[in-house]
Amino acid sequence: MVKFNRLGALIIITVVFLLMPLFWGGCKKEKVLASNFSLSFSADTLMFDTVFTKMGNGNPPSMYQYLIVYNHEDYAITTRVRLGGGGTSPFRMNVDGRSGPVVDKVVIRAKDSLFIFVEAYPDQTNQNNPLVITDSILFDNTNDLKNVKLVCWGQDAHYLYDSVLTGNVKWNDYLKPYVIYNSVLVSPGATLTIGRGVHIYSHNNSKIFVQGTLKVQGDTNAKVVFEGDRLQNSYRNESNQWRGIRFMVGSTGNTIKNAIIKNATIGVEIDSIPISGKYNVTLEGVEIRNHSLAGIYCFMGSVQATNCLVANCGQYTLAGLAGGTYDFYNCTFASYNTMFNRKNEQFGISNKEVVAGSISYKAPLSFDIENCVIYGDQDDEIILVTELPVGSTTISNCLIKAKNSALITLLSSGQNNILDKEPEFVDYVNYNFNISKTSPCIEAGNNNHPITYDINGKHRINLPDIGCYEY
Secondary structure, eight states: OOOOOHHHHHHHHHHHHHHHHHHHHHSOOEEESSSSOOOOOOSEEEEEEGGGOOTTTTOOOOOOOEEEEOOOOOSSEEEEEEETTTTOOOOEEEETEEEESSSEEEEEEEEEEEEEEEEOOTTTOOTTTSSSSEEEEEETTBBOOOEEEEEOOOOOSEEEEEEEOOSSEEOOOOSSOOEEEEEEEEEETTTEEEOOEEEEEEOOTEEEEEESSEEOOOBHHHHHHHHEEEOOOGGOOOOBBOOOEETTTTTOOOOEEEEESBBSSSSEEESSSSSSSSSSSEEEEEEEEOOOEEEEEEOOOOEEEEEEEEEEOOEEEEEEEEEEEEEEEEEEEEEOOOOOOOOOOEEEEOOOEETTTTTOOOOOOOEEEEEEEESSSSSOOOOEEOOOSSSOOOEEEEEOOOOHHHHHHHHHHSOOOOOOOOOOOEGGGGGEEEEETTTTTTTTOOOOOOOBBBSSSSBBOSSOOSSSSOO
């Protein structure tokens, strides 16, 4: 047996007591936040641009993308990471070595980070995948409810993501659609030409901005179509799916022929007086319908429309503000509350000054509206607010819904207008705005601006019918 003297024992006891704080410190638990913490990320969106419909059997669904999650707190945090779509999500996730649509008790140490790896798994046997497939990675119990978007392309298409177009660009592929995510800008000096039969889909909140020139060249047998990217039948006539086409200050020479623009917030938006030429935009044979705010919204702008249908919009088929030039020939403006609860007139033109901050806006006003239908389910479907000075103003040979006495007096002054008579649309509930054989529109137009064909290419003979459709 080994014996220690008293001095040795005292030294050992002293050393143990001196080292005890170090041992206790090493075993002390780190504080962990389970709520009220903040995270930051290496990206707010993970994009997967693989063309999935061309992938063969045995190939991976996509290249993986990774996300770095940063904890800038002074303490460790614990959270649950999950896919918004849960087990049905087309994405698969690996969080710090653990896989699944939900990963619990994920710990990130103070001032540290972790990696999340994601792959996209759309149904490769389904040719009807949505054009844009989306989900989100969600983090529970954070201060600001942050999430990271997941976006992948679901079909073979031309995809444009926050794209800026320069030079002369042509979209001519009528077999494969063009899909816009976020927005597209036609930059100053650039020209985008869209050929016959081309189909353009825009994702939620996307918009086409035109600072240069847009030329849409459809024909009656192969119209160019602009719409949202939700392909389900239930969205076929659903408004507010995207934001529309906006012609910005400085844009010139724009023409849209034989096209369908539908299901946006504003179909065609026009800013400011044209720098050159009489019109910012010329529309011919264009169908503009199912927009939550307005079909055509014009601010001090100038537009000519021939053989156009503007129908079923939440507030206005036409809103022309702060003056401008509005020349409409053989157009149909029709709006019924089949989808919206509209209470105002649908067709409005005003040259009343608009003040924004310290700046006032007002342009000269003129309009020439001939052979047009302006009709819906309100007592009055047209409102004109005119302040002096006013240029040339003509409304003739039109069928208009009007019961206001002052409006009736204005529209009845020898202009051959037909007031407050049904145009006898074939089936406005199902968007058929052709006229029936007993319609008062038949051969009630004039030939002041001869138009050979209607919106569908039907030949107009003798006196034209009022509206965009010839009986």
